[in-house]
Amino acid sequence: MNRRVQEVRKRIADRRKNGGKEEKPQRKFSYDDLISDEENYSGERFPTYEYNPESKEHHPLFSPQWFLFKLLTSFCLVLIVAILFRNPAVQLDGARAFVEDTMEESFQFAKMSAWYEEKFGEPLALIPKSVGEEPTEEANSQYVVPASGNVVETFASSKKGVTVETGSQTAVQAMDAGFVKSIEEKKGFGKTVSIQHADGSESWYSGLANIDVKTFDFIEKGQVIGKVKAEGNDKKGSYGFALYKDGKFMDPSKVISFE
Structure with a gap:
């Protein structure tokens, strides 16, 4: 009985010290309880993963070994492609052709660039952009004449395509912006x-006698590609021009006036 009285007196004394408020034990929040409630109401069980910091095991959704493997593989592929194009060996022509075909046909730089600029309002950072230049009337037109002259072959x-006769060493310009897909010998051209x-x-x-661009270069509309090759008397020259789309050639004279 005396023990009970002492406990009551002790509680009263503690209550007076705390200003008459009795402290209530706080229940600690547990994520396990939250997950258990969610499983009870949803009817689905959540996957659980055990993690022991002392075991030095990584999260099952991230594998540093696999990430490192992919990183090294990517580096090796870039290195191999660089060696292919730095080594002029004939035995590697097939591999070079495969890489060029993949980059030219499977991945279209011009379409990707146009989509990016349409979505985000700015061209890709890898594309050089002229700063402080006012757009000219020629740049605002739909197409630029590569080089004016007389059409000698329609x-x-x-x-x-067409063959245009003009002065030798005349600069030939790109009719529209785009990426240099290839520089190669083409049958009939x-x-x-x-x-x-x-x-x-x-x-x-x-x-063209002199070519001033390289494969995969981004070309602005009206940018000089090269110069017309001189013929005989060194005063006249001619260049060929063709438009190719959807697997067939189109008449350039319908979209560009060369005279």
């Missing part, structure tokens, strides 16, 4: 610069 006769545009079309320029 599309009707060649079924592939000779050494040809092919530029891929945002709408999927390609413009071909042949008969």
